[in-house]
Amino acid sequence: MSARHQVYVARIGYFLSGFAVACWAPLIPIIKTELQLSTEAISVLVLAFGLGSVSGMFISGIMLQHVGFKVTYAISTATTAVSICLLALMPSYEVVLGSLIVFGMSIGCLEVAINVFGAFIEKKYRLLLLSVLFAYYSLGEVVGAIMMIFLLTIALSPAISILSMIALIYIACSYYIPVIIDIKSQNKQENRTFVKPVQPVISLALIVAFTYMVGGAILDWSGLYVTEVVDVPLNYASFGYCIVSICMLLCRIYSRPIIRTLGAFRFAFYGAILMIIGLGSLVLVPNIFACVLCFLAIGCGMSNISPLATSAAGQQKNMPLIPAISFVSICGYIGLLIGPACLGFIASTFSLKGVFLFLAALTMCSAFLLYTTRRDMEAIGPQKALPQS
Numbered sequence: 204m205s206a207r208h209q210v211y212v213a214r215i216g217y218f219l220s221g222f223a224v225a226c227w228a229p230l231i232p233i234i235k236t237e238l239q240l241s242t243e244a245i246s247v248l249v250l251a252f253g254l255g256s257v258s259g260m261f262i263s264g265i266m267l268q269h270v271g272f273k274v275t276y277a278i279s280t281a282t283t284a285v286s287i288c289l290l291a292l293m294p295s296y297e298v299v300l301g302s303l304i305v306f307g308m309s310i311g312c313l314e315v316a317i318n319v320f321g322a323f324i325e326k327k328y329r330l331l332l333l334s335v336l337f338a339y340y341s342l343g344e345v346v347g348a349i350m351m352i353f354l355l356t357i358a359l360s361p362a363i364s365i366l367s368m369i370a371l372i373y374i375a376c377s378y379y380i381p382v383i384i385d386i387k388s389q390n391k392q393e394n395r396t397f398v399k400p401v402q403p404v405i406s407l408a409l410i411v412a413f414t415y416m417v418g419g420a421i422l423d424w425s426g427l428y429v430t431e432v433v434d435v436p437l438n439y440a441s442f443g444y445c446i447v448s449i450c451m452l453l454c455r456i457y458s459r460p461i462i463r464t465l466g467a468f469r470f471a472f473y474g475a476i477l478m479i480i481g482l483g484s485l486v487l488v489p490n491i492f493a494c495v496l497c498f499l500a501i502g503c504g505m506s507n508i509s510p511l512a513t514s515a516a517g518q519q520k521n522m523p524l525i526p527a528i529s530f531v532s533i534c535g536y537i538g539l540l541i542g543p544a545c546l547g548f549i550a551s552t553f554s555l556k557g558v559f560l561f562l563a564a565l566t567m568c569s570a571f572l573l574y575t576t577r578r579d580m581e582a583i584g585p586q587k588a589l590p591q592s
Contacts, residue, residue: 225347255307322517412538450502477504
């Protein structure tokens, strides 16, 4: 089938990943209330989701190598749908815990699979694609959150809300599954369960991990920082995260002309410099107007670093595509998971300002690693328009 059909598959996959996560987030307080759970029990659920996600990412790499993308995509989307519907029914704590582990594994499996597929069709059709595809993940989060708020506001039960939302998405997934180009390792070298990571994939994975850690910190710590350090009213605590999210979405959607003008390396490298300036200024100039500009700089700078690093991992020739993208994706998610714990230790030992200075230092490391992988970043492309048929 045509390149356009394959791009549709990738768009739906990225959208679905963000959409499903957005469906889960509003269920947390509802599950806590309905099942009368303690904070400790909720913490176990959140941990189960994280561990399930990491496990799913490892499983995805194995499945992609042995059964191919089409089967992996079909299984992960189906189990995502079933598990989140069980979560919404909330029959008991044990069922919710088991469903959440499966849900996390399904999401982790889907995210790695769709990253591999996106990198594959980008390389096959020589398109500039991953930055825009990452925007569909962000769009899925936004649409999922808005739809959940709307459906719960009009007094629909969580189960009906989830079922009505998931049904539409999975109809689209099922429609495109038959036309998917299958990806599967064809030789024994690529078909090994473990392939030792090599350069430049290791450096690219660290770039993604550091960038995800900054993104997670903005989600977890920006609200606390602006209320305690900048004296922003509690009602507006999330404004920093909102600014960063909107900037990332817009910069990813409109990334193609910028990348064509600057090139992939310069776009990512200048983005890292912009992040360093934003994170440093956030500490040095703690007032509301400066914070708005700082969050704008962080969001715009961070938006395309991970997609371009993932693209470069797909283009390099020192490591097969499936293990390379799997390794980069897993490192990114591990950075997202361990980030809050590391930053919590820094905040308690030093201060909230210390958290953002540490993030600026991490981003300096990313900028250095981007410079060392300059040749691989510049290899992204050449880019052409998406075929019309």
